[in-house]
Amino acid sequence: MKFVDYVTITVRSGKGGAGAVSFRRARFQPKGGPDGGDGGDGGSVLIEADPHLYTLLDLRYNRHHFAENGQPGSGANRKGRDGKDIVLRVPVGTVVRDTNTGEFIGEVVAPGERVVLAQGGRGGRGNAFFKSSTRQTPRFAQPGEPGREREVTLELKLLADVGLVGFPNAGKSTLLATLSAARPKVADYPFTTLEPALGVVSVEAYASFVMADLPGLIEGAHEGKGLGVRFLKHIERNAVLLFVLPVTSEDPAAEYRALLGELEAFNPALLGKPRVVALSKIDLLPPGEREHRAAGVRAALPDALPVFPISAVAGLGLEPLRRALWEQVRAVREAGVTG
Known part of the structure; x- marks a missing residue:
């Protein structure tokens, strides 16, 4: 299934039905x-968060959504039928803005949460509503309110507990595939991950967290280079950031600083998220050099962060990393902080 995280659609709510002018005979x-x-209300267009959806693909091929008009009222005080609403199901984490003005309309961050994109017009009042002691035979009624048409942009920002951050070919996809049941594309060349992938990492009998493998960063990503902003926007919704630095890098600490700089340039608030560092591919080093290399990276990092030497291929160091990530995720959940 193709991952689609950005789509523009046109929505139009239904107009309200006209009130009736009628006299009992x-x-x-x-x-x-x-x-x-009275006339019936026009239908509205809404979005609703569906936890079983992970892409906006359906909306890419169906970009026009027009709700039903309300029906006019009639005699004998019969109200017109309301127009049917249109409810568009979208993934959790979808943000909606007005395409033309950039106005923020809303976002859905919990299953079942709804946002109205275009409110239906109210039905007009029939002449029975206007009867009074001084106006016995009103010969007028209200027309229904018009519906609203607008173009909106839906953008998906993945909601995950842990986001994997690293340059291309750092070993992020292999790590996700090893820790969870997810099967992202894995190969020995850069940019194998072109679309985000999610996996559930089990910790104990009734504890788990969601990990997101995101396309690799390159320097200048905040300016749109490479996959640029498409990658960075997903990090905004991750509660904990796991920096994956390959042991084969000439200077892992410099790589970490470069990654951090891209995040800060895109959104300084990202630096406030908890961070963990994984030194990947340690199976490529002799056993005696692994901890020495990890200690050197720890000392060179600008922050006092935990560094876990790991190998997803050989299964080395994964359990301590899993536990450390779970402790960070649990602390964020208990504090009530969202991505």
């Missing part, structure tokens, strides 16, 4: 008075 009541009913 019965056999023994030739002047029975006004009995025109």
